[in-house]
Amino acid sequence: MQNEIKSMINESIETKRLVQALSQKIEEAANLVVKVLKSGKKIILAGNGGSSTQASHIAAEFAGRYKLERKALPALALTTDMAAITAIGNDYGFENVFERQLEALANEGDVFIALSTSGNSENLIKAAEAAKKLDVHVIGLLGKDGGKLRNASDLEIIVPSTNTPRIQEAHLMILHIICELAEKELFG
Numbered sequence: 001m002q003n004e005i006k007s008m009i010n011e012s013i014e015t016k017r018l019v020q021a022l023s024q025k026i027e028e029a030a031n032l033v034v035k036v037l038k039s040g041k042k043i044i045l046a047g048n049g050g051s052s053t054q055a056s057h058i059a060a061e062f063a064g065r066y067k068l069e070r071k072a073l074p075a076l077a078l079t080t081d082m083a084a085i086t087a088i089g090n091d092y093g094f095e096n097v098f099e100r101q102l103e104a105l106a107n108e109g110d111v112f113i114a115l116s117t118s119g120n121s122e123n124l125i126k127a128a129e130a131a132k133k134l135d136v137h138v139i140g141l142l143g144k145d146g147g148k149l150r151n152a153s154d155l156e157i158i159v160p161s162t163n164t165p166r167i168q169e170a171h172l173m174i175l176h177i178i179c180e181l182a183e184k185e186l187f188g
Helices: 002-038 050-063 082-092 094-105 122-133 164-187
Strands: 043-047 075-077 111-116 137-143 155-159
Touching (some): 002 043, 002 164, 043 094, 050 075, 050 111, 050 164, 094 122, 111 122, 137 164, 155 164
16 A cells, blocks of 8 residues: 555656646736736636535635735635526536526626636536636636647646546646735735
8 A cells, every 4th residue: 555655646746747837827827817806807616526626615715815814805616506506407407507607607807717627528618618708718727638628718727647636636736826826916
């Protein structure tokens, strides 16, 4: 077991090391988030499975605080309203749960962050397409080859891995970096 544990830790470290090559894209995403927040707009996040909890986690970091004591920042996760998810899923299909919520909650100039380890989640692709129609910026936080969301995003950050847990770990690190940079830029 010790060898397996060390192997998993090393794989996580190596994936994160590869993410260093994405620092320009991460900076672009942080700058976009700052621009959106400075203009009085909000951050909207969504993902499926483990990525859904990461969306909720990061929305809470913005609305609460990350490291600095500061005013709350407008952020929400489309993954937390079970009544909306189940009603929309039942009435319109699961592929529409994020699209319908975006139509209800998003405003021009907001930013939508879609988290998908494959980039091929139909509900996130439809949400990204809806976001563009609403003039909402789309950041795709992706893995593998980026999938279909690669082309549906205004800015994509693709973690160079095919291992879902390692991609999710890297996504969380990237989102924490964006939070920290946004806090420093807005509240220094």
